[in-house]
Amino acid sequence: MEYERIKELLVPSSKVVITTxxxxxxxxxxxxxxxxxxxxxxxxxxxxxxxxxxxxFLRWMAGHEHITVFELDQEKAKSLISEAxxxxxxxxxxxxxxxxxxxxxxxxxxxxxxxxxxxxPATYFDFSLSDTSASSTAQLVFQFADNLGWNSLLNKEIAExxxxxxxxxxxxxxxxxxxAYTHRVVADLMDAGLVPDHVHNSIFDNNSxxxxxxxxxxxxxxxEFDADLGIxxxxxxxxxxNRFKYQKGDTEGxxxxxxxxxxxxxxxxxxxxxxxxxxxxxxxxxxxVNKIARAYFNGGGHKNAAGGRLDISLKDAINYLKxxxxxxxxx
Amino acid sequence: MEYERIKELLVPSSKVVITTxxxxxxxxxxxxxxxxxxxxxxxxxxxxxxxxxxxxFLRWMAGHEHITVFELDQEKAKSLISEAxxxxxxxxxxxxxxxxxxxxxxxxxxxxxxxxxxxxPATYFDFSLSDTSASSTAQLVFQFADNLGWNSLLNKEIAExxxxxxxxxxxxxxxxxxxAYTHRVVADLMDAGLVPDHVHNSIFDNNSxxxxxxxxxxxxxxxEFDADLGIxxxxxxxxxxNRFKYQKGDTEGxxxxxxxxxxxxxxxxxxxxxxxxxxxxxxxxxxxVNKIARAYFNGGGHKNAAGGRLDISLKDAINYLKxxxxxxxxx
Numbered sequence: 004m005e006y007e008r009i010k011e012l013l014v015p016s017s018k019v020v021i022t023t024x025x026x027x028x029x030x031x032x033x034x035x036x037x038x039x040x041x042x043x044x045x046x047x048x049x050x051x052x053x054x055x056x057x058x059x060f061l062r063w064m065a066g067h068e069h070i071t072v073f074e075l076d077q078e079k080a081k082s083l084i085s086e087a088x089x090x091x092x093x094x095x096x097x098x099x100x101x102x103x104x105x106x107x108x109x110x111x112x113x114x115x116x117x118x119x120x121x122x123x124p125a126t127y128f129d130f131s132l133s134d135t136s137a138s139s140t141a142q143l144v145f146q147f148a149d150n151l152g153w154n155s156l157l158n159k160e161i162a163e164x165x166x167x168x169x170x171x172x173x174x175x176x177x178x179x180x181x182x183a184y185t186h187r188v189v190a191d192l193m194d195a196g197l198v199p200d201h202v203h204n205s206i207f208d209n210n211s212x213x214x215x216x217x218x219x220x221x222x223x224x225x226x227e228f229d230a231d232l233g234i235x236x237x238x239x240x241x242x243x244x245n246r247f248k249y250q251k252g253d254t255e256g257x258x259x260x261x262x263x264x265x266x267x268x269x270x271x272x273x274x275x276x277x278x279x280x281x282x283x284x285x286x287x288x289x290x291x292v293n294k295i296a297r298a299y300f301n302g303g304g305h306k307n308a309a310g311g312r313l314d315i316s317l318k319d320a321i322n323y324l325k326x327x328x329x330x331x332x333x334x
Numbered sequence: 335m336e337y338e339r340i341k342e343l344l345v346p347s348s349k350v351v352i353t354t355x356x357x358x359x360x361x362x363x364x365x366x367x368x369x370x371x372x373x374x375x376x377x378x379x380x381x382x383x384x385x386x387x388x389x390x391f392l393r394w395m396a397g398h399e400h401i402t403v404f405e406l407d408q409e410k411a412k413s414l415i416s417e418a419x420x421x422x423x424x425x426x427x428x429x430x431x432x433x434x435x436x437x438x439x440x441x442x443x444x445x446x447x448x449x450x451x452x453x454x455p456a457t458y459f460d461f462s463l464s465d466t467s468a469s470s471t472a473q474l475v476f477q478f479a480d481n482l483g484w485n486s487l488l489n490k491e492i493a494e495x496x497x498x499x500x501x502x503x504x505x506x507x508x509x510x511x512x513x514a515y516t517h518r519v520v521a522d523l524m525d526a527g528l529v530p531d532h533v534h535n536s537i538f539d540n541n542s543x544x545x546x547x548x549x550x551x552x553x554x555x556x557x558e559f560d561a562d563l564g565i566x567x568x569x570x571x572x573x574x575x576n577r578f579k580y581q582k583g584d585t586e587g588x589x590x591x592x593x594x595x596x597x598x599x600x601x602x603x604x605x606x607x608x609x610x611x612x613x614x615x616x617x618x619x620x621x622x623v624n625k626i627a628r629a630y631f632n633g634g635g636h637k638n639a640a641g642g643r644l645d646i647s648l649k650d651a652i653n654y655l656k657x658x659x660x661x662x663x664x665x
Contacts, residue, residue: 175506176520177534183524186517189507193514203508204618210594212559219553226550228543263541287535 004132006150012089012114013151015046020087020113024095025102027057028255029171029206031094034118034140036066037164038091041148044156052080054102058252060209064167065160073104080104087113094140094168096124096133118143120180122293122305135305138180141168145188159196166192166202174259179307217247221257228264234328235261238273238280240317258283268334271324275317282311282320290334299327335463337481343420343445344482346377351418351444355426356433358388360537362425364499365449365471367397369422371492372479383411385433389583391540395498396491404435411435418444425471425499427455427464449474451511469511472499476519490527497523497533506534548578552588559595565659566592569604569611571648589614599665602655606648613642613651621665630658 098105261270300311429436592601631642
């Protein structure tokens with residue numbers, strides 16, 4: 004990245020919009036708000052726009068009250084996008100990941116800056132900090148700020164936002180994308196005032212009773228494990244989700260239970276929506292779920308974590324999945 | 335600690351025994367084997383002795399095959415202890431924590447070195463590295479080795495052992511004992527070849543399908559949450575455990591699900607055994623479960639994590655617990 008040229012773009016007279024992907028997760032919100040605070044502290048007029056609402060357990064982050072949700076406040080979002088000098092794309096790298104917002108970002112006259120760690124970035128960006136080996140976009144925001152000489156601005160609020168992104172996207176420093184640099188970044192965030200257990204409590208100890216009931220039900224009634232193939236499948240239907248008063252985010256992490264069974268090489272979680280079924284894939288070692296999600300499930304992601312979607316019911320989706328497992332792929 | 339005098343004790347002609355506590359956990363085994371490798375690399379004749387067997391999910395650590403289990407091989411253990419020049423006490427600080435082994439360690443002529451992070455250390459040690467603010471004994475072993483100038487010896491095997499201790503004792507870097515130094519130590523361990531996800535997989539992704547079925551069953555059928563009082567209760571009977579082919583450790587961590595409900599101040603997990611019921615208490619903030627466990631449940635522990643036991647059935651235990659909650663304590 005050409006940091007000198009970016010420095011010229013990020014000055015107090017700039018209007019900057021930060022965008023992130025649909026169904027925003029901890030890294031999407033954490034990296035966006037982390038960058039937002041860095042910009043504000045530089046005297047820059049900055050806004051964060053997300054396509055649709057984020058789950059409640061992320062809404063404690065400092066600055067969250069200033070986020071604009073595109074689908075709830077389109078006029079404001081469109082005017083911010085069209086007036087921006089600089090638009091950041093954080094934690095996504097193709098415009099189809101931000102739904103209808105994509106068309107508005109595409110036609111905006113602003114310079115486009117990508118900060119992301121997903122594979123195969125689109126090439127339409129003016130500047131691109133794409134590192135598929137990075138643990139998280141939040142880690143890349145730290146690095147970006149460091150390269151711009153902003154590290155002296157690091158404070159507790161930024162540290163909490165970036166930690167949220169790093170910690171959730173690494174599964175609490177578990178995933179193979181966690182590097183020595185990741186831990187050194189977190190040490191610096193702690194020096195800036197981060198108290199990790201507050202963040203953990205805010206994000207994880209926020210369960211509704213219904214959510215835990217849904218977890219229990221899914222594990223005891225909807226969980227299949229094929230020990231020969233090393234494949235776990237958990238699927239919940241729309242009516243089951245309704246029964247447990249499903250809120251967005253309630254099934255987050257469920258796929259990891261599947262992967263935690265001894266001998267599990269790949270875990271799939273299926274969640275039925277109104278007219279389609281969403282797939283979450285997780286794998287270990289050499290099993291490449293990105294390839295599988297791309298080839299058969301209209302999706303993609305990382306080698307060991309990917310998603311997909313098919314416009315069929317849960318029942319049909321499980322049958323299709325089993326057909327793919329039996330006949331199309333080998334782990 | 336007087337590292338110069340310790341250096342004189344730790345020379346190739348020394349015979350060193352490393353001991354750790356009963357029911358050894360990840361930090362006990364990880365710190366002991368980490369130190370063991372450092373000693374061996376210095377040409378020192380070293381042995382690790384544990385009072386009773388450790389759980390299977392820790393036995394993959396390098397050097398584990400050289401561990402002597404006191405209760406399985408008393409003659410060998412006693413002769414190692416009596417011939418030692420130096421005995422290390424790792425991850426415990428009172429001899430009653432090592433059961434019958436304590437008497438033998440006490441009468442041994444060896445110099446005694448403590449490396450530990452528990453409160454109220456006994457004073458009988460010749461050298462004592464006691465730091466109650468440290469995340470783990472494994473972190474203190476890293477620091478001890480660093481102070482002896484051994485850091486150039488750090489290798490992948492040592493790094494995996496020490497990481498196992500740090501990671502398990504911090505709840506994956508969640509607990510408030512996690513410091514910036516903790517993360518910097520882990521970064522150094524990664525530079526030495528540690529691959530964290532291998533360790534996580536070895537320790538955690540070892541669930542049996544039955545264990546997850548028991549978890550699901552307990553959450554969906556045995557979980558009560560009193561939103562007014564902020565109290566979660568989960569109890570499983572002996573026959574329920576048998577139904578899911580219960581193995582030691584299978585209900586480990588279940589109490590934390592109770593505490594993860596928004597608004598939960600205290601969580602209790604009850605596990606019925608043959609003629610008694612075991613209690614695990616967890617709490618947040620100012621709720622002191624150590625006091626409660628001591629006063630009503632024949633137990634104790636820490637302020638936010640304690641245990642207890644009553645010689646009654648699960649059903650009676652739940653009734654008694656509810657009576658205590660309603661009439662004896664206020665949160």
